[in-house]
Amino acid sequence: MTWDSVELAPVVLVSGAEHLLSERAVAALIAAARERAQDVEVTQLEGAAYTRGMLGVVTSPSLFGEARVVVVQAVEQATPELITDALDYLAQPADDVVLVLVHRGGQRGKKLLDAVRAAGAPVVTCEPIKKDADKVAFAAAELRRAGRRADAQAVRALVEAVGADLRELAAACAQLAVDTTGVIGADVVARYYGGRIEATGFRVADAAIAGQTGQAVVLLRHALATGADPVPLVAAIAAKLRVLAKVAATRGRGAVAVRDLGLAPWQVDRALRDLSRWTPEGLAAAITAVAQADAEVKGAGRDPVFAVERAVLRVAAAANR
Structure with missing residues (x-):
């Protein structure tokens, strides 16, 4: 069952690590309950803060007979008391209660999840969308x-x-x-x-190597804002610099040396154009800056985002030496 096709049941398991979809699934279940009975009482419990007997209190027969939805968030952080009480409740759920168990991944609470599935309770799948x-x-x-x-x-x-x-x-x-x-x-x-x-890693690298500091930083921040990881961003800059260094090393050695690099002709032409604004000292400084950033984004530093931004600034500055 998906978040947008939920159905009410005495016990519903919302399972998966995508928070947005699990939030929507819970909201859809509450909305469905309110369509069935407008005076629904909604109670929220937290798995990590649960203490013995709380589930029994919120699911006990109501004085006024109104329907209830009990949402237990973060079952993956459940206390042992929650597991015990929920297993007991599962054996005889209340008629006028919808118990929603929200589990966002991991092995904790597996005994309860297995029991819920074995009891035939509906499972709403909310896994991350990756493709x-x-x-x-x-x-x-x-x-x-x-x-x-x-x-x-x-x-x-x-x-x-x-x-x-x-x-x-x-x-x-x-x-x-x-x-x-x-x-x-x-x-x-x-x-x-x-x-x-436009904010791909290689576009960031192109702007930095062209010495376009402002453009490189704008593209970098857009890339980071859309989920780009600092590690491949640094790798993209490093790859561009390696091409520059290889082509620079063949200067004056003839076409055979260039062919031995194994680069496509367009890569060589692009590198030769880029090298017109680079000095050997600037190229060495840029390679050093990127090597430092590579180590920092892979664990040697405390702030990978800062490390990649500093590297972009240093490479762009080195291009203008």
Whole structure:
């Protein structure tokens, strides 16, 4: 069962590490309960703070007979008392209560999860969406739910721009739905998120090696904001610098030496153009800066984001020596 097709039951397990989807699943269950009975009482419990008997208190027969939804958050952090009480409750759930157990991953609480599944309780799966095709489908569905249409190219561009984080992708869909009119096209997405679409690791590296400090920093921050990891960003800059160093080492040694590098002709031509603004001292300084950043983003430093930004600034500065 998915978050947007939930069904009420005495016990429902919401399982998966994607917080946005689990939050939506819980909200959908509460909404469904309120459609069935408007005076629903909703109680929230936290797995890590649970103490003995709390579940029995909130699920005991109500004086006024109203329906209830009890949501137990973070079952993956459950105390032993919660596991014990929930297993006891599972054997004889209350008729007028919907118990929602939210488990966001890990092995803790597995005994309870196994018992819930064995009892035949519905399971709402809320796993992270990782494939681009699935993110495209999610974004298209978000826009449809908002009563909006977008062409396929626009949806793909939106996912490319902000698709690293599902919550941010949902927020972007909501923004476009509110702020624009008509069919959403790629031009609209480019107007709102064009900078992010361009912010790949190699574009950051290109700007830094070209000595375009401001552009490199803007692209870097967009890349980080859309979920890019500092490690491949540093690797992209290092790869560009390695090409520069290899081509620089063949100067004056003829075409045979260039062919022995194993680089494509366009890479050599690009490197020769870039080298026109580089001195041997500047290239050495840039390689040193990136080597330091590489170590820091892989654990030697405390702040990988700071390390990669400092490296970008140093490389751009070295290009202008």
